[in-house]
Amino acid sequence: MIIAIDGPAASGKGTLAKRIATRCGLAHLDTGLLYRAVARALLDASLPPDDEPAAVRAAKGLTLGSLDAEKLRGAETGEAASRVAAMPAVRASILELQRAFARQPGGAVLDGRDIGTVVCPKADVKLFVTASLEERAKRRWRELVLSGAPLDYDAVVADIRRRDERDSLRSASPLRQAPDAILIDTTSLDAEAALACALAVIRSKMSQPA
Secondary structure, three states, X not given: OEEEEEOOOOOOHHXXXXXXXXXXXXXXXXXXXXXXXXXXXXXXXXXXXOOHHHHHHHHHOOOHHHOOOOOOXXXXXXXXXXXXXXXXXXXHHHHHHHHHHHOOOOOEEEEEOOHHHHHXXXXXXXXXXXXXXXXXXXXXXXXXXXXXXXOOHHHHHHHHHHHHHHHHHOOOOOOXXXXXXXXXXXXXXXXXXXXXXXXXXXXXHHHOOO
């Protein structure tokens, strides 16, 4: 069973994906970490995030075992990752890595921006998770404050709006809801309610005849 979860920044898709994976006994991949790892490699080498040849080299050298979520968090890495993710050659370089993960025995849960549209277009279940810009900004702002890196709330709003625009308008694998994806708006949902909605969709999809 392959479950594809897409959505914009701070929509809650990552938390939801992890909880679905745990509940269903499936492996989970936050594909955003791949782009963050590429971005981090460039930043650590004092290279600009727009250096596409260097970004492609970093992407081709990625392994899933080398991803460290804690080290890849942070506003600087996130902004650079958004720029790296807009490069078609970078996306092409890690496409098969993501698909191989999805094909593992038993299946997997993958979350990102183009899972249901490009990476796993034939996924058994597709969810598109979103929330209002204001709610997403509040979540990201709280996350940053708790991590010890407080930012002005208005700056967070501007950052998320900029990422939304970049993700939606890029030429390669833009963020969009797959025609057969089920929309889950988490603006007024807590984690438990979002999980309940998602599990209901999964049960419904899996009970349908092939």
